[in-house]
Amino acid sequence: MTNLFIDLRGRCIRTLVSKGEQILCARTFSRTLESAGDLKELLAEVAALAGQNPDHAHLIVPGDEVNISLYKLQAMPLEDAAKIVQRGIASATGLKDPNFRLTPMAPHQDKEVYLAEHVSRVTVLRYLRLFADAKIPLKSITTGLQGDLAAFSGIRDEILQAHAVFDIDSDSISALFLSPTEILHYETVAIPEINEEGGEEEVDGNRRLRRKLFAILNIIHGIYSQYIPAHPHYPVEKVWLCGLDGGIEGLAGSLKDAMDVEVVLSDLLSGQPEGSHPYAALAGLARTQGRGAPLNFIPGEILRPLRLKPRTLALAGGALLALLFLAVGLGFQSRIADLEKMVRSEKVELDQLKSAATASRALKDDLLFLKGVQEKRIPFYTILGELADRLPDKILLDALSFRQGEAEGVLELLAVTPYNTGDGKERVFTAFMEVLDTSATLHRYQEPTLAMENLGEKKLIKIKVACQVTPSGESTR
Structure with a gap:
């Protein structure tokens, strides 16, 4: 992964490109960065120097876009100190949710000291939009202080x-x-x-x-x-x-x-480009990338989109289906309770009316019906629990449907897995089949069908298989 680090402090643009531990280039440009066009020109020149296009960008904002303040507080957890500082910045700026980061300083007497750096959300969004328009993801926004702390x-x-x-x-x-x-x-x-004095010819560089x-x-x-x-x-x-x-x-x-x-x-670039001291902060960011990286001022809700693992999605889907079947089951149990109540009532009448043979036969039929329902009840809870516990991580349960056949119920499973899982498609498919082969409730499944599907840039394999379901009161084999 190739990273581009940009320092906008001063009246120039300093850049550094790294790939892993290797520094590809470091160069200073005497220009400004006002539009996506300016950034695209800069990216083209940097790519030519580095020999490849950067994948991600990281930015140090100008000092005049960072508001710094010191807070001396009683000893307390950092989370509590952050709440106090947030209220202080909000009171001073009128912002409801200021975008700031805290850096602990050396204590002063009996007080804890915190340095608060505030970069407005407007500034952050402006840079995110600028880099998005230039078609390069901006992964971090930080300050000169954080760059120097990383550097040294x-x-x-x-x-x-x-x-x-x-x-x-x-x-x-x-x-x-x-x-x-x-x-x-x-x-x-x-x-x-x-302020120079004298004529221009008198004042040289x-x-x-x-x-x-x-x-x-x-x-x-x-x-x-x-x-x-x-x-x-x-x-x-x-x-x-x-x-x-x-x-x-x-x-x-x-x-x-x-x-x-x-x-x-400072020579943090190990002498690779001559005169490396202008790039100390950028070299610090490059060196600490991926291990204790400096404070990032991009808000968390932007930086960390929701990511769910396939197993988590399967469990969540299974939980929803379990709730649905539970609701159906509760309704069915309520019906059973009503029938049992009716049976008790009929029995009282039979004790009183010995001649009511028809009612007695109806009662017997109801009891046989209840017994059959009990014996042939589909163990959905067991099935969903088994799939949630044993389904491989690389396979996502996409759909589940049930239909009652003449003799037994049929459960259709639709699962998806990435085309390239890193473990081999055959191994993932075999693991999925093993779950069905050893299931206590699913058996005699038809041969699965496979289909390819593209989801954006991702290629997925869809696996569809139908299984017969063993009722609760019967044996599987």
């Missing part, structure tokens, strides 16, 4: 006290401070616009870059200066830099001199 989850074991991660975009800096077990601090600070790097250095120093007194027991041992495309090497040297700590550039 592998370094937690080597932390003795604290590490700092500075993820630098063209318009903001995200600072993440980690201990071996907790998130100590997180904040995002906007980078101010660089190098000067603009130097000014931007100075502004970034000043912001990081300010964040670090506020962190030190707030966390005196967690001094920073190492600083990781990621995100910025150009000039980050010079920034690393300046930070090392200013902070007197080890400063390194």
Whole structure:
């Protein structure tokens, strides 16, 4: 399965394509993503670079589409904390059901601290519609924080006290401070616009870059200066830099001199593309895909459609049929009770009227009828229980009908199974026939009929077989 990871933070689009553990390509595009046409063009270029079309997409949304707030609460289960935070966000935004996710932070004094990230449902639906129009499924929507947590989850074991991660975009800096077990601090600070002075010929690219790097250095120093007194027991041992495309090497040297700590550039792609630090968050998402993946902001009702296993469907269908037959059985039992009451009444009259021979014969006929009904009653409950317990998982009971023949009842079963089950069609068919061969109530079945049927893109095999049903009071063999 080929996955495309897209980071929309900053004024560019960063992409990474992976297949399993292999990174196929990583590339930055200087463009925006406003329409399905823009996305289709991007997908075409990415497919050409990767050598294949992505099957699924995963998205990091821009920082200005994520509202972040901190909550300090008494110790309680996470579910209860989520309810309190939900009420807080709903009160602040006026939304009845805000779409948010909680990330536990390091406790503060006697309070539990939670960082709440809110991405509106309107934003989520807009991206889902955009990717649907471009004919590629969008499997996850997450944030820069969750991407960085995934990216640097592998370094937690080597932390003795604290590490700092500075993820630098063209318009903001995200600072993440980690201990071996907790998130100590997180904040995002906007980078101010660089106002150039003088004529255009005086201001070249190098000067603009130097000014931007100075502004970034000043912001990081300010964040670090506020962190030190707030966390005196967690001094920073190492600083990781990621995100910025150009000039980050010079920034690393300046930070090392200013902070007197080890400063390194993140290289989570194992050096595959040169300068892999801009793709740290995307590499983290790719590395953790399928095992402890980051928080997904696509609502659960959209992300997880109802899926029922064939056995579950068979049991549900069997339960409905059982309820139907139970209702019929209850009505029949009521009729039997009425007849028995009538028999008792007739017996009283016979005791009083010895000459009522006709009534006596009628009573005898009724009793014989009841006895015959009891002996020839069809054991539907037993049949349905047997099918529910023994029907193979790969076979779905699609229909069940019963008709009373001259001598015995006939039960018709209609089952379906995928054309390609992975276990072999013969094995699944043999398992189904074995259920009928060893049944205590079904016997002398006709040779089954098989038919092919297409359900959308799925190919199904329909199996139809008619069986004679042994009444409750008779032996099967």
